[in-house]
Amino acid sequence: MIKYCNNCGKPTIPMAPNGDDRLRDVCSVCKTIHYENPKVVVGCVPRWEDKVLLCRRAIEPRYGKWTLPAGFLEIGETVEEGAKREAYEEARARVIKLVPYTLYNLPFIGQIYIMFLAQLADTHFKAGHESLSVDLFTENEIPWENIAFGAVKKTLKKYFTDRKRGEFPFSMGDIQPS
């Protein structure tokens, strides 16, 4: 919610602008319309032999839980650049050969996840400042009960299923509130 105008600092009022059927926070003075839109989370499945790289989170939410490297897309970068940046920030990992893999909707929190399949360029990874630790896991070693986010868990499940068939099609799905 935008309580005060970004442009002039005066209070906003929720109203539907002309030709719009949704309430927006509109400035009571300068009339600036403030749109709030979903955010994009980008990440990847970094693969090395029969293992994938996971990061143990050093930040909230889900401190101490495991995740694939992923984070909010920034203005000025492509989704692929964002996924590479996050792998480096969270795991000091260099990832290559990125292929679009999953898109998950989380409409209840206004997010979409876009995840790539990727290869680790080497095993010189280590925890970035948002991670407690970083490690490689086979399917049986994955801490399934301690995965931080639904979209990450679904992407991992899909990966190990696809791996058995040797086909990795792009797919889209929805995450329900947990």
Added chain:
Amino acid sequence: MIKYCNNCGKPTIPMAPNGDDRLRDVCSVCKTIHYENPKVVVGCVPRWEDKVLLCRRAIEPRYGKWTLPAGFLEIGETVEEGAKREAYEEARARVIKLVPYTLYNLPFIGQIYIMFLAQLADTHFKAGHESLSVDLFTENEIPWENIAFGAVKKTLKKYFTDRKRGEFPFSMGDIQPS
């Protein structure tokens, strides 16, 4: 740019918060950090026999130019729901059988386009309030010199190329500033 705090209305200062290497607009009083992130545009290629539906824009930018129905994803909806909503808003068109088709990055303006292939459920379409007119076009009839947006033109070009092969794989690309 967020000149005034959304939360308290006081001026912001550009600074890199702890653990962040980017400048954010941070409130000088309540310290709220304001993140600005890319927006997602969702839309579709509505097909009917050998034609596709295009809308002639009744709004800026690109007033009078032709486009596929598309617009900003809203909080609370999935990308597929957003694409269906835009087809209805701009062309009063009901679209079915949506399949993810293209993702284009426009990093220079902080946008990504996610476009679906779709079928028109029927031909009872007409201009919504953001369109001057709506019509069906074969490949040869498309007004190629008057397409509103690069991501729309690329999606249309890809569609008519793929149509010749009978295969419609999902693909990703970048749009350069025009």
